[in-house]
Amino acid sequence: MDVIISIFKSLFYTFFPRKCLFCDSILAENETKICSRCQKLYPYPDSYAKEEFFAPLLPYISDICVMGWYSQTKKAIKEFKFNENLNYGRQLARLLNEKLARQEWINDIDYIIPVPLHKRKLRKRGFNQSEYISKLIAKRFDKKIMVDNLVRLVYNKDQHGSSQEERYENVRGIFNVKNHSLLENKTVLLVDDVITTCSTVSECCKELVKSENIKIYIACLATDRQII
Ligand SMILES: [Zn+2]
16 A cells, blocks of 8 residues: 555655755655755854844844844745735745744743734735744744734835835834733743844834833844845
């Protein structure tokens, strides 16, 4: 029976080859979802979290967990974010969860908070990609998610093409925590999909730290800190 199944499988994959989620190359039989070349490349070294790129965040956060490089995960993230291809979303979250599971602090998290979209943007796009990832993190680690306390007050156009200074200017003061007492003495994990300049997440942090004795960690799918 096993032989028949394996013959059927290899015949099936000859006609419908499985492809790597990141680079589209055809997967070998012993590979699942991601080819071995990408497996070697995607993990983002934890040491980078202490680098200059994240300097604007360091006054506010305890640590940051980044899954991969944007240059490598771009196709998968675009499919997920703009085409709402949730299969990509699930795989990206699975890889981020693998990495989060290795962080000692993951057990201390009280709330997982996605970077919010403005409600007009949410209506336009149909879903908040960071909230989708947050739900999968919450499920994996049995944590609570908080979606309606940190809100975005101002509708921004897409930041694509804006300079670093413009990005910082565009997000200044646009986030608000409705009820700071819910976050007093809590440890939270702020989740974003891609960190390009730190402007959005640092602005979220500036608002979150107004809650007394809050501790903030950040998780994201990718940063464009380095092009491979
Ligand atoms: Zn690959």
